[in-house]
Amino acid sequence: xxxxxxxxxxxxxxxxxxxxxxxxxxxxxxxxxxxxxxxxxxxxxxxxxxxxxxxxxxxxxxxxxxxxxxxxxxxxxxxxxxxxxxxxxxxxxxxxxxxxxxxxxxxxxxxxxxxxxxxxxxxxxxxxxxxxxxxxxxxxxxxxxxxxxxxxxxxxxxxxxxxxxxxxxxxxxxxxxxxxxxxxxxxxxxxxxxxxxxxxxxxxxxxxxxxxxxxxxxxxxxxxxxxxxxxxxxxxxxxxxxxxxxxxxxxxxxxxxxxxxxxxxxxxxxxxxxxxxxxxxxxxxxxxxxxxxxxxxxxxxxxxxxxxxxxxxxxxxxxxxxxxxxxxxxxxxxxxxxxxxxxxxxxxxxxxxxxxxxxxxxx
Numbered sequence: 001x002x003x004x005x006x007x008x009x010x011x012x013x014x015x016x017x018x019x020x021x022x023x024x025x026x027x028x029x030x031x032x033x034x035x036x037x038x039x040x041x042x043x044x045x046x047x048x049x050x051x052x053x054x055x056x057x058x059x060x061x062x063x064x065x066x067x068x069x070x071x072x073x074x075x076x077x078x079x080x081x082x083x084x085x086x087x088x089x090x091x092x093x094x095x096x097x098x099x100x101x102x103x104x105x106x107x108x109x110x111x112x113x114x115x116x117x118x119x120x121x122x123x124x125x126x127x128x129x130x131x132x133x134x135x136x137x138x139x140x141x142x143x144x145x146x147x148x149x150x151x152x153x154x155x156x157x158x159x160x161x162x163x164x165x166x167x168x169x170x171x172x173x174x175x176x177x178x179x180x181x182x183x184x185x186x187x188x189x190x191x192x193x194x195x196x197x198x199x200x201x202x203x204x205x206x207x208x209x210x211x212x213x214x215x216x217x218x219x220x221x222x223x224x225x226x227x228x229x230x231x232x233x234x235x236x237x238x239x240x241x242x243x244x245x246x247x248x249x250x251x252x253x254x255x256x257x258x259x260x261x262x263x264x265x266x267x268x269x270x271x272x273x274x275x276x277x278x279x280x281x282x283x284x285x286x287x288x289x290x291x292x293x294x295x296x297x298x299x300x301x302x303x304x305x306x307x308x309x310x311x312x313x314x315x316x317x318x319x320x321x322x323x324x325x326x327x328x329x330x331x332x333x334x335x336x337x338x339x340x341x342x343x344x345x346x347x348x349x350x351x352x353x354x355x356x357x358x359x360x361x362x363x
Contacts (some may be wrong), residue, residue, distance in 0.1 A: 001210065010099050010143045011143070011211075011262050013139045013140060013143065014139075014141055014145065014146050014211070014238075015140035015142040015146065017135040017136075017138075017139040017141050017143075017144065017146070017147060018138050018146040018147055018150060020134070020135050020138055020139055021105060021132065021134075021147045021150065022133050022150060023193055024111075024131040024135070024334075025124055025127060025128060025131045025136055025154075026124075028082055028124045028127035028130070028131055029123075029124055029127070029236040033130065033291055034124075034126075034127060034291075037126075037291050037292075037295060038120055038121060038126060039121065040295075041120065041126070041295045041298065041299070041331075042117055042118065042120050042121055044295075044299060045082075045085055045117050045298070045299070045302060046117060048299070048302060048303065048306070049085065049089045049302070050085070052089065052090075052306055052309075052310060054060045054089055054090050054091050056310070057086075057089070057090035057092075057306070057309040057310060058090045058091050058092060058250065060309050060310065060311075060312050061265050061296075061309070061312075061321060061323070062263075063092060063263055063264055063265040064091075064092065064093060064263050064264075065092065065093045065094075065095055065263060065264045065265075066087055066092050066093070066094055066264065066266070066267050067094075067095075067096045067098070067139075067236045067264065067265075067267070068080070068083075068084065068094050068096070068097045068098075068107065068110070068267050068269065069097070069098045069099070069231050069232060069233045069236075069266060069268045069269065070089070070097065070098070070099040070100075070103035070104075070107050070231070070269050070270075071099075071100065071103050071230050071268075071270035071271065071318075072099070072100040072101025072102050072103045072104070072203075072224070072225060072226045072231070073101070073102060073103070073230075073233035073270075073271050073282070073285075074130075074250050074285060074286030074287050075102070075129045075284065075285045075286070075287070075289030075293065075294060075297070076272065076274075076277075076286070076291070076297060077099075077101075077102040077103045077105070077106045077271065078106070078126070078129075078289075078294055078297045078301070079269060079271035079274075079297045079298070079300060079318055080103065080106050080107075080110075080269040080301060081106060081110075081115075081125075081298050081301065082298040082300060082301025082302030082303070082304075082305065083267065083269045083301045083302065083304065083305035083319060084110050084115070085117055085298075085302050086114075086301075086302045086305035086306045086307075087129070087267065090309055091197055092125075095111075095168065096111075096113065096167070096168050096169070096170075096236060097110060097111045097134055097168075097169055097170070098169070098170035098171070098172075098185070098231075098232040098233065098235055098236065099171060099172075099202075099231075099232075100171070100172045100202055100224075100225035100226050100229060100230050100231060100232065101168075101202050101205075101224050101225055101230070102203060102279055103230075104171040104172070104198075104199050104202040104225065105151070105152070105155060105199055105203065106172070106197055107169060108159065108169060108171075108195065108350050109125070109155060109158065109159075111164060111169055112158075112159040112162040112164065112169075112170065113159065113162075123158070126291065126294045126295065126298070127291075128289075128292065129135065129289030129291065129293065129294045130289070130290055130291045130294070132144065132147065132287055132288070133288055133289065133290055135147065136287070136288065139173035142208055142287070143207065143208065144208060144287060145204070145207075145208070145210040145211040145212075145215075146208055146211065147199055147204070148203050148204075148209045148210070149210075152196045152197075152199050152200040152203070153196065153263065155196065155199065156192050156193070156196040159184055159191050159192065159195075160245060160356060162192070163189050163190075163191065163195060164187075164189065164195070166188050167187045167189055169187060169189075170185050170186070170187045170232050170235040170236075171185070171186055171187075171198050171199060171200045171202050171225070171232075172184065172202060172225035172228065172232045173184045173185075173198060173202045173222050173223075173225050174223040174224060174225050174226075174227040174228040175184065175217070175220040175221060175222055175223070176214055176220075176221040176222075176223060181223070181227055181228050182228065183225075183228035183229050184228075185229065185232045185235045186198060187235070197217060197218075197244045198218075200215065201215050201217035201222035201223075201225075202222075202224065202225040203224060204222055204223055204224050205223075205224045205226075206223065206224075206285075208287070208328050209287070210226065213236070220231065230270075230272070231268060231270055233268055233322070235331050236266055238326075238357075243290075245341065260353075264324050265322065265323055265324065266321070266323075266324065267305075267319065267320070267321055268319070268320040268321075268322060268359075269301065269305075269318060269319060270318045270320075271297065271301070271318045272318070273317065273318045274300075274317050274318050275317065276317070286299075286307065288292065300317075301318070301319075304316050304317045304318065304319045305319055308321060312344070
């Protein structure tokens, strides 16, 4: 009986938290904290970018285009925003992106709006973290599913009817089937509503970021994509192979596709790999993200991406640059999947860790 009463109380508090969050988020740009912190963040971003020559940054890897893979991790996914600004400064075009959970949210926003630094001044993107913190403090609940659904709806409105072309935006949703957890990396969306529901499903951590043990997605039981693949990358190469098999070049010359690959890199952005952040903080900042943290993580992502492009390092902290012709295999990297899947047993058979890939190959 006490558990039932606790569940009912949390359900009530989650509804109150949504109302509190909606008001706070709408009014956040006028708050004293936002009027001070956001302009300062934009100023810091521009100042640090101005110290680097865009032409030299771009020449490091010789790529005009990049596929951006953003790992899930709640507020930590804002790390990718900083990396995106650095790539944008270098003149590297982001025309395809992938993401899981909050990474899916950020991927859709960046790809669907061609986001710019000054956009931070016009909307509440950084404000969601502090507003969630206020809601948690004020309403005493961690059941935030209604807030996350509200965020997905606001994103759909921000995208103003935009639906990505097939094989340009890849989002992973885990579904619960008879055989266990199933990975679903999708890149076709029937409507803005379908895109919104997919992003929401990708962010559905049971009971915390969704109302209940799972959410309904395309007639299936959907869970947070991080339970199966926290950062889809091999989907970029898979889509290229599909296009090759269809002969998608105008004159049927596959050599043209090869030249495109030489002109492109994959950039994996995963704040879960930051060595400067202890594990307890990585878990904490999934949902608990004060303004100071949100601003700092954006700047850290930008600094790391700038250093990668200025030095030619292929990996630094949470940034990894993958040349398109590099050998890859499907997800051989970290995820927070709870139950073992086929790839885990395969890794055990090979004598590898099932939690973290020490040789850091990516897939």
